[in-house]
Amino acid sequence: MTDAAVEVRELVVQRGGRTVLDGLDLTIPAGRITGLLGPSGCGKSTLIRSLAGVQVVRSGTVDVLGGAGGSPLNRRRVGYVTQASSVYDDLTVTQNLAYFAAIHDVGADRIDEVLESVDLADRRHQLTRDLSGGQRARVSLAAALLPSPDVYLLDEPTVGLDPVLRRDLWRMFAELAQAGATLLVSSHVMDEADRCDEVLLMRQGRIIAHDTPDGLRAATGTTDIESAFLALATSDEP
Numbered sequence: 661m662t663d664a665a666v667e668v669r670e671l672v673v674q675r676g677g678r679t680v681l682d683g684l685d686l687t688i689p690a691g692r693i694t695g696l697l698g699p700s701g702c703g704k705s706t707l708i709r710s711l712a713g714v715q716v717v718r719s720g721t722v723d724v725l726g727g728a729g730g731s732p733l734n735r736r737r738v739g740y741v742t743q744a745s746s747v748y749d750d751l752t753v754t755q756n757l758a759y760f761a762a763i764h765d766v767g768a769d770r771i772d773e774v775l776e777s778v779d780l781a782d783r784r785h786q787l788t789r790d791l792s793g794g795q796r797a798r799v800s801l802a803a804a805l806l807p808s809p810d811v812y813l814l815d816e817p818t819v820g821l822d823p824v825l826r827r828d829l830w831r832m833f834a835e836l837a838q839a840g841a842t843l844l845v846s847s848h849v850m851d852e853a854d855r856c857d858e859v860l861l862m863r864q865g866r867i868i869a870h871d872t873p874d875g876l877r878a879a880t881g882t883t884d885i886e887s888a889f890l891a892l893a894t895s896d897e898p
């Protein structure tokens with residue numbers, strides 16, 4: 661049996677006076693890619709923020725690699741990439757990565773490795789503000805890759821990327837998982853489910869299904885995850 665990398669129990673989060681996560685229970689297995697899929701506003705970013713330890717939670721528990729979300733012990737072991745780019749616009753790509761490498765006490769040779777893996781080696785001397793949105797997102801991802809974390813929390817990492825780059829990134833995620841890393845990857849593009857080992861389907865602050873892509877299709881008698889989601893989301897409607 662695969663060990664759990666993340667355990668969430670009865671998690672309740674309120675934002676702006678509204679309950680955004682409504683008593684979530686979930687377990688994310690280690691060494692696999694788990695997709696977090698659901699419509700805009702369902703709470704994906706809030707859940708990832710809770711796992712990263714940057715979200716005030718009202719009640720419940722969050723355990724990541726045996727520590728609370730955001731525990732100092734996890735600083736190098738958990739890589740979190742936000743939806744918005746989190747690198748410095750007025751630095752070059754390499755300067756950004758050198759800064760994050762220094763924070764994580766990682767050698768400069770690792771910068772070249774991560775630049776290759778996110779396909780930005782030819783942009784290394786460019787100012788980050790002159791990059792496209794997708795390229796900036798990949799600089800943020802590269803910064804998260806530097807310390808080779810055990811768990812990656814990736815909030816919509818493929819948004820705005822062309823199909824070739826999306827495919828390449830998913831290949832990289834698969835390689836990371838094969839090497840033993842745990843990945844939680846959010847997306848509102850349902851067809852990305854098939855890139856994942858397991859899928860958490862989320863709706864209105866609740867997990868409505870947690871299964872393999874094939875398991876979801878079989879359970880709902882559908883052929884694609886979008887239809888599976890619709891079947892599950894409307895099953896309790898009158």
Ligand SMILES: Nc1ncnc2c1ncn2[C@@H]1O[C@H](COP(=O)(O)OP(=O)(O)OP(=O)(O)O)[C@@H](O)[C@H]1O
Nearest residue numbers: 675676680698699700701702703704705706707848
């Ligand atoms: N800073 C905030 N203050 C108050 N409410 C917020 C805040 N940020 C998000 N929310 C609300 O929390 C709910 C969940 O938002 P969240 O960003 O987690 O959703 P999401 O599934 O990640 O959406 P998207 O796919 O559009 O990024 C939404 O109803 C949103 O309006």
